[in-house]
Amino acid sequence: MIRIAAVGDLHYDRLSRGRLAAHLGALREVADVLLLAGDLTQVGHVEEAYALADDLAESPVPVVAVFGNHDFHSDQNALVRGALEEAGVTVLEKQACRLEIRSSSVGIVGLKGFGGGFVGACATEFGEPETKAFVRTTKAMARYLHEALLELDTDYRIALLHYSPISGTLHGEKREIYPFLGSYLLGEAADEGGADIVFHGHAHAGCEKGETSGGVPVRNVAQHVIRHVFNLYSLNKEGIVLHQGLVPHARLTPSHAPDQ
Numbered sequence: 001m002i003r004i005a006a007v008g009d010l011h012y013d014r015l016s017r018g019r020l021a022a023h024l025g026a027l028r029e030v031a032d033v034l035l036l037a038g039d040l041t042q043v044g045h046v047e048e049a050y051a052l053a054d055d056l057a058e059s060p061v062p063v064v065a066v067f068g069n070h071d072f073h074s075d076q077n078a079l080v081r082g083a084l085e086e087a088g089v090t091v092l093e094k095q096a097c098r099l100e101i102r103s104s105s106v107g108i109v110g111l112k113g114f115g116g117g118f119v120g121a122c123a124t125e126f127g128e129p130e131t132k133a134f135v136r137t138t139k140a141m142a143r144y145l146h147e148a149l150l151e152l153d154t155d156y157r158i159a160l161l162h163y164s165p166i167s168g169t170l171h172g173e174k175r176e177i178y179p180f181l182g183s184y185l186l187g188e189a190a191d192e193g194g195a196d197i198v199f200h201g202h203a204h205a206g207c208e209k210g211e212t213s214g215g216v217p218v219r220n221v222a223q224h225v226i227r228h229v230f231n232l233y234s235l236n237k238e239g240i241v242l243h244q245g246l247v248p249h250a251r252l253t254p255s256h257a258p259d260q
């Protein structure tokens with residue numbers, strides 16, 4: 001059994017320093033790893049990344065993160081990545097890492113993912129080059145997720161995304177924006193790659209719990225959805241369980257309400 005703390009969409013800005021720090025110590029007793037599901041920063045500025053990095057440096061457990069769309073806004077993602085890595089955070093951009101947690105090996109495939117929509121209402125690779133580029137970006141993400149999951153020889157295979165692989169965790173969002181919140185191709189990749197669990201964020205008004213058509217559990221851990229500092233899950237081969245109440249209940253109120 002492994003214990004996973006997870007949250008997405010922290011949306012740190014320059015004034016957020018300290019917002020997370022006070023709560024990280026609690027993870028020592030209850031979690032083996034902290035997963036951050038993208039939108040780490042508000043506009044992807046390196047100063048925002050240093051504010052978050054200063055907090056995460058205090059984490060008593062390994063921190064693994066992916067970027068979200070916000071983290072690219074200032075075209076400083078290399079600097080953002082560097083700031084976080086200085087603090088010991090593992091940032092995965094179409095990459096995988098391996099952790100040994102007690103007697104279990106855990107593989108984490110991390111990528112932002114992308115949009116495109118869901119079966120019956122999705123973009124296709126047709127027409128203008130811009131549309132083709134959009135869909136091809138998502139296809140490349142899904143292909144990587146599929147192949148990287150299959151390559152893992154670990155006891156557990158975790159997919160860490162920002163965009164959603166299913167529509168089931170988007171309930172609460174406007175249907176009109178579903179194509180900008182995720183893609184079914186990511187869900188198919190999780191199924192075919194044999195993921196044990198998928199975490200994502202991005203859908204601030206969505207819901208926490210869903211599963212792929214192949215039965216892989218999916219959890220939307222956007223901070224606005226979970227309404228806790230972290231959600232804490234235990235994962236074993238029988239499934240995943242959410243442990244409400246084992247983590248601080250104080251809300252982390254973003255300094256301003258960001259878009260997705």
Ligand SMILES: [Fe+2]
Pocket residue numbers: 039068069070162201202203259260
């Ligand atoms: Fe986002």
Ligand SMILES: [Fe+2]
Pocket residue numbers: 009011039068070201202203204258259260
């Ligand atoms: Fe977000």
